[in-house]
Amino acid sequence: MKFFVDTAEIDQIKELNDLGMVDGVTTNPSLIAKSGRDILEVTKEICDIVDGPVSAEVVALDAETMLAEGRKLAKIADNIAVKVPLTWAGLQTCKALSDEGTMVNVTLCFSANQALLAAKAGATFISPFIGRLDDINIDGLELIEDIRTIYDNYGFDTQILAASIRSANHMSECAKIGADVATAPPAVIKNMANHVLTDKGLAGFMADIEKAGIKIL
Ligand code: E4P
16 A cells, blocks of 8 residues: 655655655645645646645635646646546546546545546546545444445456554555545644554563663674
C-alpha cells in the first residue's frame, strides 16, 4: 500500500519524505487554508520535494471553471493530480482532464456508486472518506471493501486512495482490504510506530543496561 501524506505543511512532508514514507501528498482547501500559504506557491514547493503524485484541489463548482482551474494546477508540475469533487461537474472535469493525460483524484466519495462513476470517468484515484463516514455511524472501512470488490470485478485501473484516515488502525485495516493508497495526517503515520509493549520492553532493557553498565560507544 502506498502512503500519501495528507498535509500542506512543508516541514512535516520533508521529515517523512526523508524516511521514505511518502509516495505522494494530498491537499485540500482546508489544509491549504491551515498552511496560510498561497495555493500555487505551496503546491509547487511540495512538488519539488516529492516525486509521487501531489493532489491539488479545484475551488470552482461548475465544470467549465473547474476545467480551467485544473489545467492551471496541472501546469505546476508533471506530478500534479488535479482533485475534483464527486459531483456531476466534477465527473465531467475528470473525464476531460483524464483525456488530456492529467492525473485526476476524485474526492469526497461516500458511496460505491460514486466510486463506480469516477472509474468510468477515467479517474486515476478515487478518495473514499473513511473517518467522515465513521463520524455518522456508517462503517467507512466497509466502503473501501465494497469499492475493492467492484473495481476487481471489472478490472478498473482507478486506484483506491483511502482518505479521511483518523487512526493507525485505519491504516492497517486499509492495507488488509487492499486499498492501493492511504492518505493520512503525519501524526497518524508516526503513531503507527507506537506499541505499549515496545515501550515496556525498552524500559526493561534500559534498566538492565544501567544495572550492568553495558556500553557500546
Ligand atoms: C484527503 O484527500 C482528504 O482531503 C482528507 O483525507 C480529509 O480528511 P478529514 O476528513 O480528516 O478532513
